Amino acid sequence: MKKERESFLRNFIEAFTKGDIFTKLSILIFGTGYVARGQYVKAVILQIVQVLFFVFTFGFSLNYMSKLGTLGTIQREEIFDPKTLSKVVNDYDNSLMILLCGVIGIIFIFLYILLSLSNVKACYELQCLKKDGKHINTFSEDLKDLFNHKFHITLLTLPSIGILLIKVIPILFMICIAFTNYDGDHQPPTYLFTWVGLENFKTLFTSTSTVTFGYAFVRILLWTLIWAFFATFSTFYGGVLLAKFINDKKTKFKKLWRSLFVITIAIPQFVTLLLVGKMFSDYGIINSICNKIGLVGFLQDIGLVSKGLSFIPFLSKPGWANVMVLLINLWVGIPFQMLSATGILMNIPEDQLESAKIDGATERQIFRKITMPYVLFITGPSLVTAFIANINNFNVIYLLTNDYVTTNMSYANSNAKEVDLLITWLFTLTNDYSNYKMACVIGICVFVISASLTLLTFTRMIAGNREEEFQ
Amino acid sequence: MKKKIISVLLSGMMAVGMMAGCGNAEKDNTQTGQDQTTGDEAGSGDQGTTQASSDDAIANLIAATTDPVELTLWCSETEGYQTVMAELVEEFKAQYPDVEFNITIGAESEANCKDDVLADVESAGDLFVFPDDQLLDLVNAGALQSVEATYTYDPTATNTPATVEAASIDGKLYAYPMTASNGYFLFYNKNYLSEEDVQSWDSLLAAAQAQGKTVGMEVSGAWFMYGFFAGAGLEMRLGDDGKNICNWNAEDTKFTGASVAQAITDICKNPAMKNCVNEDAQAFALNGEMIADVNGTWATNAFVEAYGDGYAAAKLPTFTVDGEQVQMGSFAGYKFLGVNAYSKNPGWAMLLAEFLTNEESQTKIALATGEGPSNIVAASSKEIAEAPALAALSEQAEFADLQRVGDNYWAPAATLGQSLVEGNYSDVQKLLDDAVAGITQ
Numbered sequence: 041m042k043k044e045r046e047s048f049l050r051n052f053i054e055a056f057t058k059g060d061i062f063t064k065l066s067i068l069i070f071g072t073g074y075v076a077r078g079q080y081v082k083a084v085i086l087q088i089v090q091v092l093f094f095v096f097t098f099g100f101s102l103n104y105m106s107k108l109g110t111l112g113t114i115q116r117e118e119i120f121d122p123k124t125l126s127k128v129v130n131d132y133d134n135s136l137m138i139l140l141c142g143v144i145g146i147i148f149i150f151l152y153i154l155l156s157l158s159n160v161k162a163c164y165e166l167q168c169l170k171k172d173g174k175h176i177n178t179f180s181e182d183l184k185d186l187f188n189h190k191f192h193i194t195l196l197t198l199p200s201i202g203i204l205l206i207k208v209i210p211i212l213f214m215i216c217i218a219f220t221n222y223d224g225d226h227q228p229p230t231y232l233f234t235w236v237g238l239e240n241f242k243t244l245f246t247s248t249s250t251v252t253f254g255y256a257f258v259r260i261l262l263w264t265l266i267w268a269f270f271a272t273f274s275t276f277y278g279g280v281l282l283a284k285f286i287n288d289k290k291t292k293f294k295k296l297w298r299s300l301f302v303i304t305i306a307i308p309q310f311v312t313l314l315l316v317g318k319m320f321s322d323y324g325i326i327n328s329i330c331n332k333i334g335l336v337g338f339l340q341d342i343g344l345v346s347k348g349l350s351f352i353p354f355l356s357k358p359g360w361a362n363v364m365v366l367l368i369n370l371w372v373g374i375p376f377q378m379l380s381a382t383g384i385l386m387n388i389p390e391d392q393l394e395s396a397k398i399d400g401a402t403e404r405q406i407f408r409k410i411t412m413p414y415v416l417f418i419t420g421p422s423l424v425t426a427f428i429a430n431i432n433n434f435n436v437i438y439l440l441t442n443d444y445v446t447t448n449m450s451y452a453n454s455n456a457k458e459v460d461l462l463i464t465w466l467f468t469l470t471n472d473y474s475n476y477k478m479a480c481v482i483g484i485c486v487f488v489i490s491a492s493l494t495l496l497t498f499t500r501m502i503a504g505n506r507e508e509e510f511q
Numbered sequence: 512m513k514k515k516i517i518s519v520l521l522s523g524m525m526a527v528g529m530m531a532g533c534g535n536a537e538k539d540n541t542q543t544g545q546d547q548t549t550g551d552e553a554g555s556g557d558q559g560t561t562q563a564s565s566d567d568a569i570a571n572l573i574a575a576t577t578d579p580v581e582l583t584l585w586c587s588e589t590e591g592y593q594t595v596m597a598e599l600v601e602e603f604k605a606q607y608p609d610v611e612f613n614i615t616i617g618a619e620s621e622a623n624c625k626d627d628v629l630a631d632v633e634s635a636g637d638l639f640v641f642p643d644d645q646l647l648d649l650v651n652a653g654a655l656q657s658v659e660a661t662y663t664y665d666p667t668a669t670n671t672p673a674t675v676e677a678a679s680i681d682g683k684l685y686a687y688p689m690t691a692s693n694g695y696f697l698f699y700n701k702n703y704l705s706e707e708d709v710q711s712w713d714s715l716l717a718a719a720q721a722q723g724k725t726v727g728m729e730v731s732g733a734w735f736m737y738g739f740f741a742g743a744g745l746e747m748r749l750g751d752d753g754k755n756i757c758n759w760n761a762e763d764t765k766f767t768g769a770s771v772a773q774a775i776t777d778i779c780k781n782p783a784m785k786n787c788v789n790e791d792a793q794a795f796a797l798n799g800e801m802i803a804d805v806n807g808t809w810a811t812n813a814f815v816e817a818y819g820d821g822y823a824a825a826k827l828p829t830f831t832v833d834g835e836q837v838q839m840g841s842f843a844g845y846k847f848l849g850v851n852a853y854s855k856n857p858g859w860a861m862l863l864a865e866f867l868t869n870e871e872s873q874t875k876i877a878l879a880t881g882e883g884p885s886n887i888v889a890a891s892s893k894e895i896a897e898a899p900a901l902a903a904l905s906e907q908a909e910f911a912d913l914q915r916v917g918d919n920y921w922a923p924a925a926t927l928g929q930s931l932v933e934g935n936y937s938d939v940q941k942l943l944d945d946a947v948a949g950i951t952q
Contacts, residue, residue, distance in 0.1 A: 120657075224651065225651065250948050321791070322787070323791045346935055349933070445929040474648070
């Protein structure tokens with residue numbers, strides 16, 4: 041990576057120093073290099089891009105970028121005129137827009153610099169071609185090239201723009217907010233917020249009797265990882281086992297079973313979770329059944345349920361709720377894994393299984409030594425995805441534990457609860473308490489965890505030759 | 512390789528499936544970016560809101576309005592509200608035949624109003640109905656157009672003083688009072704309970720227990736639990752510095768915080784007592800198990816249906832602290848109609864808000880929704896004042912406090928409530944100290 045960047049710069053310097061006047065000029069006026077070599081259409085296109093950039097920057101984003109340092113100084117003021125029922129509003133600063141448009145403006149400048157550097161290089165290449173008397177592509181030939189041996193560029197353009205728009209800009213924006221005091225007391229457009237440096241990160245690791253973010257953060261992070269681990273592997277093994285049972289030669293009505301489980305996918309998760317949440321609530325149907333058959337009394341006798349409760353706190357006490365969300369997650373998660381596992385199981389090389397049988401391996405040995413390693417290898421990347429998805433599994437936790445009230449004051453003081461994942465905590469902070477700055481700090485933590493886990497596991501999983509091994 | 516692609520695709524779908532549905536519900540919101548500045552026409556004249564000058568102002572406004580007026584009104588999604596608002600809006604349009612209106616009524620649950628308005632105040636409804644507990648946050652975010660002048664009637668004179676106070680901050684009115692029945696009281700079934708029974712928690716629970724029935728209240732809800740501490744004379748309110756002031760852990764008051772906490776725990780220990788939320792209480796009432804519940808007017812229809820001819824309502828009962836009977840307090844609750852400070856048509860929005868909250872409209876809204884009006888004349892009309900729920904509310908009114916509470920109250924108070932309900936704390940003073948530290952942080 042570093043090498044590439046260095047050679048990019050070196051190439052540019054070489055191109056710039058060796059280039060003739062047109063090539064040199066093309067760093068200021070994009071089109072010149074192309075005009076000199078007869079590529080007029082390309083010259084016009086690049087010139088338009090350059091003009092558009094200047095119009096965008098000087099007409100729009102510069103205004104915002106210049107205020108980035110303070111994030112605005114003029115607060116909104118309005119004067120209402122009772123005689124005409126109209127009002128006059130001053131030209132106020134909107135910190136949020138300044139930050140957003142400022143970030144976008146900077147990204148565009150960065151892209152512009154990259155473009156101008158590579159533009160000089162491209163012009164220098166053209167200059168060399170012309171000097172050597174080689175053929176210079178016409179515009180239509182260039183276009184054709186984009187569909188032939190430069191097809192990868194055509195293919196990657198759209199996704200790259202998409203990633204920039206829906207990933208890079210929001211992430212940069214979010215990272216910026218983590219360093220401001222954007223919260224309920226500083227809400228744009230009426231009020232301004234400003235930079236506060238590392239203040240919020242300090243808060244995240246502070247534990248006093250009232251500021252308990254440090255206390256809550258460590259515990260919620262731990263629970264998030266525990267949850268992601270168990271939620272991923274329980275549904276994965278459950279799915280593989282289920283697929284194996286359905287695939288078994290002795291199982292009858294295979295299609296019926298498979299369809300039955302697929303139905304649970306067909307019902308929206310939202311509906312399932314809300315219904316199941318109601319069923320397991322303190323006064324829900326499960327509890328009234330348990331009460332009737334005396335299960336609640338029995339659990340109280342053996343000490344699993346405290347005497348003060350007249351119900352089993354399936355989703356309302358720490359411990360109980362943590363286990364229940366994992367169990368309920370099986371219901372919504374296993375069918376998905378079953379579907380993908382079914383496909384894989386059907387494709388296990390028959391010869392391997394046959395030879396194992398001839399060698400006298402038992403069903404269990406075959407499952408452990410051949411089936412599982414094969415499935416694990418194939419589904420490795422998807423398991424990582426599932427793990428990350430589970431770290432951010434908002435639906436299951438939020439819909440099931442919406443009514444959960446913590447009895448631990450240290451959690452309550454930072455608006456958290458024992459069953460929260462980082463993502464649901466973040467949601468409560470923004471949605472109920474407008475505490476955007478802390479939510480962004482937590483968001484960064486989630487991002488760092490997800491990104492590093494993904495990178496680590498993917499690089500190890502598909503590193504080097506391993507990808508080819510099984511093909 | 513193909514298999515791998517499929518498995519990656521499937522897991523990708525799974526991840527997408529998990530994300531799906533997280534987004535905000537789409538809102539009916541058809542605001543157009545119409546900029547209208549009528550400020551240039553500012554005429555000169557006397558200050559004040561005399562009849563003549565306000566007529567002039569409206570005439571000015573009509574004259575200055577050339578384009579169709581686009582307004583969005585957010586109100587509760589319930590059928591009662593949607594129909595009555597649609598009717599009233601038509602009447603409003605008929606009042607100004609020369610102006611073309613384009614008024615959209617959006618369905619917005621009142622409980623979420625603040626969150627959705629603050630999510631993007633510039634594209635929120637021009638007018639919205641919201642409960643009084645959201646006033647502070649909305650004002651703090653600068654989302655409300657203050658009522659600086661009125662044209663058709665004077666809300667500060669026609670509504671009850673308590674409502675006007677609730678809609679004002681530092682003496683400035685920020686919204687138009689609409690209903691005054693958003694507090695809580697006791698629903699009960701008079702086939703099982705006598706009027707004497709519902710006077711105190713002791714007799715209420717004893718009567719229920721004797722008949723094998725239950726009584727409900729969301730004791731662990733911070734909003735409801737406030738009634739116990741407030742009734743015993745302890746204090747919890749928002750101070751001038753934006754932090755809460757709370758002395759629930761006091762040891763030098765007539766009733767100490769610890770005694771009140773003990774009293775709450777004692778009530779919850781009674782097997783007839785059920786700590787449950789609104790939906791559960793309604794379900795229990797419907798299946799005949801629960802014969803009394805602390806709840807609000809939003810549940811009226813459910814309890815009328817559940818109790819039939821036994822349906823009755825009363826002020827909150829007294830409870831026992833240190834051997835003495837103490838009347839429970841409560842939060843008084845109101846609903847206001849607010850005008851968005853970022854409305855493109857502030858003048859028309861304010862006129863519409865006035866129209867929707869005048870005496871006549873309040874009566875219609877009360878009849879359609881069963882909620883009590885804040886207008887003094889409308890509230891005293893016979894068919895409204897005699898509804899049991901509203902009668903109980905006005906009985907409770909003298910013990911009810913204005914709700915001025917900072918955000919830091921809710922989570923620690925709910926946690927305190929949950930602990931008191933379960934009663935498995937060892938040191939009640941420490942519990943209260945921790946809660947107060949959290950509330951006042």
